[in-house]
Amino acid sequence: MATPAQLGLQNATSPIMEELIAFHDHALMIIFLISSLVLYIISLMLTTKLTHTSTMNAQEIEMIWTILPAIILIMIALPSLRILYMTDEFNKPYLTLKAIGHQWYWSYEYSDYEDLAFDSYITPTYFLEPGEFRLLEVDNRTTLPMEADIRMLITSQDVLHSWAVPSLGVKTDAIPGRLNQAMLASMRPGLFYGQCSEICGSNHSFMPIVLEFIYFQDFEVWASYLYIV
Amino acid sequence: MASEVLAKPQMRGLLARRLRIHMVGAFLVSLGVAALYKFGVAEPRKKAYADFYKNYSPEKDFEEMKKAGIFRSIK
Numbered sequence: 001m002a003t004p005a006q007l008g009l010q011n012a013t014s015p016i017m018e019e020l021i022a023f024h025d026h027a028l029m030i031i032f033l034i035s036s037l038v039l040y041i042i043s044l045m046l047t048t049k050l051t052h053t054s055t056m057n058a059q060e061i062e063m064i065w066t067i068l069p070a071i072i073l074i075m076i077a078l079p080s081l082r083i084l085y086m087t088d089e090f091n092k093p094y095l096t097l098k099a100i101g102h103q104w105y106w107s108y109e110y111s112d113y114e115d116l117a118f119d120s121y122i123t124p125t126y127f128l129e130p131g132e133f134r135l136l137e138v139d140n141r142t143t144l145p146m147e148a149d150i151r152m153l154i155t156s157q158d159v160l161h162s163w164a165v166p167s168l169g170v171k172t173d174a175i176p177g178r179l180n181q182a183m184l185a186s187m188r189p190g191l192f193y194g195q196c197s198e199i200c201g202s203n204h205s206f207m208p209i210v211l212e213f214i215y216f217q218d219f220e221v222w223a224s225y226l227y228i229v
Numbered sequence: 230m231a232s233e234v235l236a237k238p239q240m241r242g243l244l245a246r247r248l249r250i251h252m253v254g255a256f257l258v259s260l261g262v263a264a265l266y267k268f269g270v271a272e273p274r275k276k277a278y279a280d281f282y283k284n285y286s287p288e289k290d291f292e293e294m295k296k297a298g299i300f301r302s303i304k
Contacts, residue, residue: 025271037259
């Protein structure tokens with residue numbers, strides 16, 4: 001989850017998110033390069049009394065400031081497309097989990113296991129235990145096995161929602177009448193938080209997502225005996 | 230009394246000269262900023278991730294978290 005006054009991306013838990021963080025660093029480096037160049041040129045223009053009012057031919061500079069931006073755009077596009085295709089790779093998932101958006105909660109269905117489905121409502125602030133996070137905790141957490149490829153099928157029962165977990169690099173729209181597929185994989189155990197990311201009504205900010213990644217043997221035990229507190 | 234003749238000052242091409250010098254300077258500054266970000270932020274971040282996972286043990290992490298009682302699905 002994000003810490004107070006955090007500006008940057010959350011620490012990556014999945015390989016895709018690591019790639020996205022590296023790509024964000026790459027794109028931001030290019031943004032700083034162009035912005036510092038423009039700022040320098042603006043300050044140059046503002047600090048001289050010299051003028052030149054009779055420019056007739058600008059062929060060379062036109063070539064430069066067409067080709068250079070084209071090269072920069074290619075330098076951004078190639079890694080971006082590489083990651084885009086990486087997110088669409090299908091890796092024989094260990095498990096399929098359906099996440100269905102409602103106003104204003106998520107419900108989860110583990111169709112690989114018979115009858116395993118539950119709703120996940122936000123824990124109201126006055127019910128929080130010490131150490132729990134305001135507006136981020138839920139009554140029933142989504143338990144998943146770590147170090148396993150998980151296929152998410154995301155949809156909505158009413159209006160548009162979006163299922164997002166920043167640490168895993170996942171944000172997928174939940175659209176009524178449509179199943180969107182996303183792949184999840186966590187390299188670490190632990191709790192990972194997310195929030196609904198598409199405006200869906202008055203309680204849009206109050207339908208969080210909590211993923212609990214545990215060892216797959218413990219996950220199998222949980223799925224068999226439904227250890228839901 | 231003979232008057233001294235001063236050298237004729239440079240009167241043309243001042244803006245072009247200024248632009249030539251500062252265009253090089255602008256590109257150097259912007260490439261420097263980019264290099265500063267790459268080697269000051271981006272590369273250390275990649276190294277931090279590599280170092281974290283070099284000796285990372287998910288089992289040990291999992292047992293510590295389990296002992297701390299953060300999981301609800303297992304006790």
